[in-house]
Amino acid sequence: MxxxxxxxxxxxxxxxxxxxxxxxxxxxxxxxxxxxxxxxxxxxxxxxxxxxxxxxxxxxxxxxxxxxxxxxxxxxxASTSSLAADSMMVDPSWGCGVYEPSAAEIVESNAISEAFAAGLDRYGVAYERVTDDFGFVQISLDPFDVVAQSVSQSFWIARYPLEVISQEDLAAQVAQNDVVAEQLDKAQVAYTRTTDEQDYESIDYDYDDPAAQAAVDAAWLIISPxxxxxxxxxxxxxxxxxxxxxxxxxxxxxxxxxxxxxxxxxxxxxxxxxxxxxxxxxxxxxxYPPVAIDPIEQCVAVDVLPDDSEAIDPATSGVVDDVADDLTTDVVPMEADSEPSADDIARGDAEIAAMTEGFTTAGVTFEVQGESPWQSVTFDLTNDAGVPVVQAIIATRG
Known part of the structure; x- marks a missing residue:
């Protein structure tokens, strides 16, 4: 280059x-x-x-x-950025690493959690409510329950919808893509134009092809001289x-x-x-003389370290495990390598099919997301006709 x-x-x-x-x-x-x-x-x-x-x-x-x-x-x-990154590791307002949420933060978070729980109750979805040491309410679902995951995703998508791209922005994107496509055509480079669910269009090509990159660079000189x-x-x-x-x-x-x-x-x-x-x-x-930066205060959890902590070998002392135990709540995280069983997959596939059939019959707008065994169905929670569909599926589990 x-x-x-x-x-x-x-x-x-x-x-x-x-x-x-x-x-x-x-x-x-x-x-x-x-x-x-x-x-x-x-x-x-x-x-x-x-x-x-x-x-x-x-x-x-x-x-x-x-x-x-x-x-x-x-x-x-680069060195200044490294210092900035290090300084972000400890928020000074935490008091040397001890996070103390405000009452308002807890109230706001718990209101959302309770709204989520109410939505799950409406459809008869099982969940576990856990309150951590700070007072935050956490809602835990079975990761292999496709119905629970479907209601959950539908709730969060409805609460935090994707920002709709304006027609003006979409048109501008298409116009830019027209210029890029023209230059790729001139260079005889293969590409594809795809449109996502929001009608946003993109061009895909071999990013490792020098001829393709040169064509795209030429296009951007036209788009943005x-x-x-x-x-x-x-x-x-x-x-x-x-x-x-x-x-x-x-x-x-x-x-x-x-x-x-x-x-x-x-x-x-x-x-x-x-x-x-x-x-x-x-x-x-x-x-540009160097800017003086105050030394970063290093914090340690002194309440869980023995008096001779300076002589500790972290690899053999077990102190790291003690710190982790001290910071955890009653929520036990799912193992990273957890996978659904054959029964989980069979039940999930059957319930995905039941939801799509039931929502279609009831006139509820829905969309199947992902692939088995990680499928879910996002649907319109405002349509009450979807409630008996979900409840009926859960009832068949016995």
């Missing part, structure tokens, strides 16, 4: 980094072109000394085609480029300046030379 281009007796390599909050440092290689007379007057005319000017399309390709460099500002972002940077973005780019260029000039680093006809501009250098990358990173450090 990345091609080395001989621009002069030296090899100059492009590197593109689009930085959230940091701007653009440098970009991918693209063929050198003559400066275009159509280039608009931008800050590039002032700050760049005879930059190589590319077309809008080539400029976009150059900015999107470089690998991430070790030691460049993006490496800084390159746009010029706004004044604020351009000002940031200029500031960053000049900071890096000044550092390069002082160190005697060979680099090239580039711009495109839309006004984007960037620097290119030998990004395989880590010493040059370090100079660029240092320039960014000057522009």
């Amino acid at each position: 990345y091609q080395n281009m001989r621009r002069s007796p030296r090899m100059i390599f492009a590197a593109s980094v689009v930085l959230a909050g940091l701007g653009i440092a440098s970009c991918g290689s693209a063929p050198k072109q003559e400066q275009s007379a159509a280039v608009p007057a931008t800050a590039a005319d002032v700050t760049n000394t005879n930059p190589v000017i590319l077309s809008a399309t080539d400029g976009l390709a150059a900015r999107n085609s470089a690998p991430v460099r070790s030691g460049a500002p993006d490496a800084k972002i 390159p746009q010029p940077p706004d004044a604020e973005t351009l000002a940031v780019i200029v500031k960053e480029n000049e900071a890096v260029a000044t550092a390069f000039d002082a160190a005697g680093v060979v680099y090239e300046r580039f711009a495109d006809e839309l006004g984007w501009q960037w620097l290119e250098w030998d990004y395989e030379d880590q010493s040059i990358n370090d100079i660029a990173a240092a320039a960014y450090e000057q522009l």
